[in-house]
Amino acid sequence: MKLSAEVALLLKHCYNSLYDGRPTEKSHLSIRKENLYTGMGTFYRKAEYKTEESWKGVVGKEISYQGNDVEVYFEEGDFDQFLDKLSSINTVEYVHPVMEHAWGQRVVRFYDPDHHIIEVGENMKAVCKRFSDEGMTMEEISERMGIPLKAVKAYMR
Numbered sequence: 001m002k003l004s005a006e007v008a009l010l011l012k013h014c015y016n017s018l019y020d021g022r023p024t025e026k027s028h029l030s031i032r033k034e035n036l037y038t039g040m041g042t043f044y045r046k047a048e049y050k051t052e053e054s055w056k057g058v059v060g061k062e063i064s065y066q067g068n069d070v071e072v073y074f075e076e077g078d079f080d081q082f083l084d085k086l087s088s089i090n091t092v093e094y095v096h097p098v099m100e101h102a103w104g105q106r107v108v109r110f111y112d113p114d115h116h117i118i119e120v121g122e123n124m125k126a127v128c129k130r131f132s133d134e135g136m137t138m139e140e141i142s143e144r145m146g147i148p149l150k151a152v153k154a155y156m157r
Helices: 003-014 052-059 077-085 124-133 137-146 147-156
Strands: 028-033 044-050 069-075 094-100 104-109 119-124
Touching: 028 124, 077 104, 077 119, 119 124, 124 137, 124 147
Parallel strands: 069 119
Antiparallel strands: 028 044, 094 104, 104 119
């Protein structure tokens, strides 16, 4: 299965260096974790696609598909714009529609062409701004999101 140009463009929008424009039969996403700890979590910075054969060489076994056992996560600053682009692609198969977590972050999950789960969430700065735009104080945002006031202040800068 080839990576569709629409999905590749969508992923590129969400994560600029994700896709180099050379989809292959059975592409696989490999994330390299770089420990860039900011006090809010560890972030992933580099992604690359591998062919099925090169991925077999990495893991040393057969590749299984459609296991629903792994997801790749991205955060998007303009979540509403991302949703508009996503909804314009009629071939997207959703795991679930947009949902809002208890702490207020909106997320959507869908499948890539190889049936891996892609999750895209509203970044936390955007969540804080949305709550502020709705009239919440920083203290109320802190309480609502379950994060320290110091973190809310940092996100609101």
